[in-house]
Each structure stands twice: as structure tokens, then as C-alpha cells.
Amino acid sequence: MSQLVSIVMPCRNESGHLADAVRDAFAQQRRGFDLEVLIAVGPSTDGTEALAERLRTGHPGLRVLPNPAGVVPHGLNAAIRAARGGIIVRMDAHSRYPPDYVAALVEALDRTGADNVGGVWETVPADGSDLAWAIARALSSPLGVGNALFRLTPTEEREVDTVPYGCWRRSLFDRIGFFDEELLRNQDDEFNGRTIRNGGRIVLVPGVRIRYTARKDLRRLWRMYREYGLFKPLVNRKLGAPATARQFVPPLFVLALLGLPLLAPFVPMAAIAWCMMVTIYVVIVAVVSARIAFGEGRPGALPWLLAAFACVHLAYGAGYLQGLWRFTIARRTMRPTDLATNR
Numbered sequence: 001m002s003q004l005v006s007i008v009m010p011c012r013n014e015s016g017h018l019a020d021a022v023r024d025a026f027a028q029q030r031r032g033f034d035l036e037v038l039i040a041v042g043p044s045t046d047g048t049e050a051l052a053e054r055l056r057t058g059h060p061g062l063r064v065l066p067n068p069a070g071v072v073p074h075g076l077n078a079a080i081r082a083a084r085g086g087i088i089v090r091m092d093a094h095s096r097y098p099p100d101y102v103a104a105l106v107e108a109l110d111r112t113g114a115d116n117v118g119g120v121w122e123t124v125p126a127d128g129s130d131l132a133w134a135i136a137r138a139l140s141s142p143l144g145v146g147n148a149l150f151r152l153t154p155t156e157e158r159e160v161d162t163v164p165y166g167c168w169r170r171s172l173f174d175r176i177g178f179f180d181e182e183l184l185r186n187q188d189d190e191f192n193g194r195t196i197r198n199g200g201r202i203v204l205v206p207g208v209r210i211r212y213t214a215r216k217d218l219r220r221l222w223r224m225y226r227e228y229g230l231f232k233p234l235v236n237r238k239l240g241a242p243a244t245a246r247q248f249v250p251p252l253f254v255l256a257l258l259g260l261p262l263l264a265p266f267v268p269m270a271a272i273a274w275c276m277m278v279t280i281y282v283v284i285v286a287v288v289s290a291r292i293a294f295g296e297g298r299p300g301a302l303p304w305l306l307a308a309f310a311c312v313h314l315a316y317g318a319g320y321l322q323g324l325w326r327f328t329i330a331r332r333t334m335r336p337t338d339l340a341t342n343r
Contacts, residue, residue, distance in 0.1 A: 118163025119208025229319025
């Protein structure tokens with residue numbers, strides 16, 4: 001009897017991408033295993049729920065599950081609990097996948113003995129505009145995402161602290177639990193941290209390439225990165241320690257950006273420090289942006305690159321400081337209905 005692999009896909013307001021992702025799921029190569037596909041659909045305003053029902057008609061093997069909470073961890077947990085396979089592979093609607101995506105991850109899971117394996121994001125623009133291109137390039141640059149290897153261009157398979165989406169044995173969820181539903185964002189960071197804390201290993205497989213469509217404008221980019229920053233302190237609180245040092249750079253920058261001018265009337269050196277910090281930051285961002293824009297033949301995208309880098313840094317930093325207050329100091333929670341979709 002063939003092994004069964006379950007593809008789980010949470011989605012909400014993804015009418016522009018869901019059909020392609022479902023087609024990619026059913027086009028996956030079967031290498032000694034069978035597939036089932038489960039999508040957990042949250043309340044949408046763009047027709048995603050109706051589209052999911054139409055897709056089920058066209059794909060008899062598709063199972064559509066309701067996700068009333070409308071956020072990722074609830075959808076993932078609902079799909080994983082309903083899954084019948086011994087291996088779980090996550091696919092999100094906002095990405096495109098090669099036909100060997102599942103097979104390559106299942107093979108890597110068996111070969112490495114890891115608890116979670118994942119591929120590399122190729123971040124692509126949402127459309128042909130200079131703005132969309134600049135956002136995609138900022139999210140593929142170390143200046144934008146630090147040393148998050150799955151967003152860059154790694155060439156070697158290696159152990160990491162996180163991978164996009166993921167491929168797991170079903171037994172892992174029985175052993176360490178499901179995704180934390182209090183984490184409306186960053187639930188994968190906490191789950192991966194919990195995996196490592198319990199002696200597990202996470203392996204990045206650079207040969208597996210996922211085409212991820214970036215946000216198309218600065219408003220959506222700001223909202224996404226503010227939310228990433230917002231929930232990071234809660235992840236740290238739950239894990240008992242921060243998983244990486246890179247997460248502290250944006251909030252410290254924002255704190256200095258706002259705090260040094262307040263100190264300036266009492267500490268004159270604070271004004272000098274602020275001017276130096278801002279000058280160094282602007283020079284670094286300008287140099288990196290110019291190298292990308294002119295080096296790749298998109299000089300018209302230079303202003304948008306400057307804006308995209310600043311948006312990512314400031315949004316994450318501001319969100320982190322807000323989350324530090326909300327989740328660590330005030331110990332307040334957030335309901336799914338408090339968080340709007342950022343599509």
C-alpha cells in the first residue's frame with residue numbers, strides 16, 4: 001500500500017491565487033505515495049469561499065474545510081487534524097510550486113531524518129510596476145531580511161532555525177502539539193522553535209524552489225511587517241528566549257530614532273548620535289538600493305527600493321515595540337477578529 005501524503009493549505013482572500021495553487025497541488029508527482037489535498041478557507045470578501053467550492057467540483061479529491069477564525073494557525077490545525085496522511089506538507093495559496101515540490105521534500109525528510117524540511121523562496125513581484133519589483137527585491141536582499149537563508153540564495157543543504165511552509169511527519173504533532181493559536185502571526189516561528197527545543201532538526205533544501213508573490217504596495221508591506229514584529233515578542237515569551245539576534249535590530253533602530261531626540265535637550269550628544277545614525281542608515285540603504293536598481297537595469301525603481309527597505313525596517317521595529325508592550329508588559333491577548341487580512 002502506498003504512503004499517503006496530506007497537503008494542507010490555509011487561505012483567506014486569495015481568489016487571485018488559489019486556483020493556481022490548487023492546480024499545482026494536484027499536479028504533484030507521485031513517487032511511491034498517494035496525495036490528498038485539504039484547504040481551510042477563512043471568511044473572505046473576495047469570493048474565495050465560492051471559488052473553493054468550484055475547485056472542489058473540478059478536483060474530486062479536494063477537501064474544503066471551514067476556518068471560521070480566518071487566521072493561519074486555526075486553518076493549519078483544522079487541516080492537520082483532518083488529514084489522513086502520515087506526512088504533512090504545507091502549501092500556501094500565495095505561492096507557485098514545481099511539480100516535484102512534495103516528492104523532493106518527502107525524500108529529504110526521509111534522507112536527513114529531520115523533523116521539518118523546506119525549500120527556498122524565489123520572491124517575485126506582484127505585477128510589472130517598479131514599486132512591485134522593488135518590494136520583491138528588498139525582500140530578497142540581506143539588508144531587507146537579514147540572514148533568513150530561505151529568502152536568499154543558499155546553495156548548500158543545512159540545518160536552520162526556520163523554513164517556509166514545511167514538511168513534517170504526522171507523529172511530530174502528536175509529540176509536541178499543534179500550531180499555537182494565540183499566535184495569529186509568526187506561529188511557524190514558535191512551532192519551529194518548539195521543535196528545536198524538543199531535540200528536533202530543521203533542514204533547508206535549496207534545490208526546492210517556491211515562487212512567492214510579494215505584496216504589491218507599501219501599505220500591504222507595512223501591515224505585513226508590522227504584524228511580524230508585533231507577534232515576535234510573544235513568540236520569545238512562549239519559547240523562553242529569542243530564537244535569533246537579527247530580530248532586535250529594527251526595534252532598537254526605531255527606539256533610537258524616537259528616543260534620542262527626546263534625550264537631546266538633556267544630553268546634547270544624543271542629537272549628534274541621532275544625526276550620525278540617520279546619516280549612516282540613509283547612506284547604507286541608498287548604496288544598496290542603487291547597486292540593485294542600476295545593476296539590474298531598473299533605475300526607475302530606485303526611489304521605491306529606498307521606500308521598501310525603510311518600510312520593512314520601520315514597520316517591523318514599530319510592531320516589535322508594540323508587541324513588547326502588549327504581550328510582555330501588559331500581558332494582553334489578541335483575538336482573530338482584531339487582525340484584518342493583509343492581502
